[in-house]
Amino acid sequence: MTQPDAAEGARAYSLDRGSVFHSWSAQRSLSPLVIAGGEGSTVWDYDGNRYLDMSSQLVYTNLGHQHPAVIEAIKRQADRLVTVAPAHANLARGEAAERILARAGSIFSKVFFTNGGADANENAIRLARLSTGRDKVLSTYRSYHGNTGSAIAATGDWRRVPNEYARSHVHFFGPFLYRSEFWSDSVEQECERALHHLERVIQAEGPASIAAILLETVPGTAGVIVPPPGYLPGVRALADKYGIVLILDEVMAGFGRTGECFAFQGFDVVPDLITFAKGVNSGYVPAGGVVLSEAIASAFDDRVFPGGLTYSGHPLAMAAIVATIDAMEHEGVVEHARMLGDEFIGPGLAALQEQHRLIGEVRGLGVFWALDLVVDRETREPVSPTIVGRLKDELMQRGVLPFTADNRIHVVPPCTMSPADVARCLAMLDEAFTAVEAE
Incomplete structure (x- = not known):
């Protein structure tokens, strides 16, 4: 496991911003998270901050990190x-x-x-x-x-x-x-x-x-x-x-x-x-x-x-x-992913939808879900990028690394994530929506 080292993290950030050209981005305003290591469903930075990886990076670490x-x-x-x-x-x-x-x-x-x-x-x-x-x-x-x-x-x-x-x-x-x-x-x-x-x-x-x-x-x-x-x-x-x-x-x-x-x-x-x-x-x-x-x-x-x-x-x-x-x-990873969707993620997201007016629709299966976020449930008008950005910030402050796209938050953890970690992700989603809706 990579030990916390703020100086090394600062060096990694400086090298990235000085030399790396990022995909799908205007380069000047980027401020990427520096990931130092990972294990299972968790990644961490050089300051020792840990994040549940609800993104599976770009939806690919199906076995989690460092299997x-x-x-x-x-x-x-x-x-x-x-x-x-x-x-x-x-x-x-x-x-x-x-x-x-x-x-x-x-x-x-x-x-x-x-x-x-x-x-x-x-x-x-x-x-x-x-x-x-x-x-x-x-x-x-x-x-x-x-x-x-x-x-x-x-x-x-x-x-x-x-x-x-x-x-x-x-x-x-x-x-x-x-x-x-x-x-x-x-x-x-x-x-x-x-x-x-x-x-x-x-x-x-x-x-x-x-x-x-x-x-x-x-x-x-x-x-x-x-x-x-x-x-x-x-x-x-x-x-x-x-x-x-x-x-x-x-x-x-x-x-x-x-x-x-x-x-x-x-x-x-x-x-x-x-x-x-x-x-x-x-x-x-x-x-x-x-x-x-x-x-x-x-x-x-x-x-x-x-x-x-x-x-x-x-x-x-x-x-x-x-x-x-x-x-x-x-x-039994495939079966585990199906079970997580049927018994934990699906019901958990449906419960969040009942509690939070920003969630217009929940859809998905297995460990492949999306929350369609709306200004108004009747008109189904999508929320602004500002709202999605605020939710992303709130989640990261709580130790969850999300996947966002347009007016959506995608819930796409590794197929191997434990039910306990799914519950933590759901709790952090609840807190993030509560904070943003209060604004």
Whole structure:
């Protein structure tokens, strides 16, 4: 454990502000928290202040910080072989692929490894285009798929707009009853109208021009928008009807986050391609990938796949994947995440909603939740960034590291967080809302 050392913390801060260019930020006003170490569900700074990590960093430390089995696996692999070109076979890579396929389902036969989620989506789009001979990719406005060429063009939120350099991307609205685009007044109506809207977009764009529909199984950064019953099977049916590849982006939702190994396994749907990253090895070494159905993989049996990455299947990342999946299996992590959602987080957040007028809606499952914050519950007008910033400050003063986006607080702790620590997070949320509402 890193010992408190204020001077070292000041040095880390100075080096960061002097030399590091941060993502998604205006640089001048930044004041980042300096994290010195972490263990389990807790991180700490150089002054000894400790924080419950309710963010899982960027929603990826599914096993928590410094899981000993994963750290040891990385060390063993470093002693054995620290790097190898992707053209060569490597035991760690083969074992990682085998474990992922064993959990994905019988229609899947191969894994293409990438360095993260964005290039996983990039290559899934490439696979869909090449295997269909079509070009267009359909994705929702409420989505985030990464910050590379096609991935950011497929993204629906504001970050797409200054980055639209890739071709043939079309957006549509997915179901979201709380802020419905379809004037729906029931879950069933929202599902039906969203599917009708999607089919009309397909027809208007020309089905023979569409290679893929790319969806986050549960949109994460857009607000943890759990799809209504029947929606994803309905999308699958439309993809089959028009010969379109269905890609499900599990970068954030996969590997225990929703209380399932893969989130789609809770929604009665099977995609053609799965993209993953983040939770597959708790982010300990950068890794991602695409899980290919046999039908798409076999299209390249005698045809060159024109894609590749220097560090595809890097041994250290692969060893971390193997150890993470094994730890999840041996420790019942996926089941634990489901239990936390069902018995503690879900009921606890619902109780907070009853007590605090700023909370317009609670939604989520497993360890994947969001609080939609509003000025008025009747109009559902979102709160200002100032309110969200105040809540974030109050939480950090109380020792909770939150994940905030737009008008929301996301409750996304590690899958391994204890019920006692969940209770502490909920208590601190209660205090933070009380303080801000009093203002």
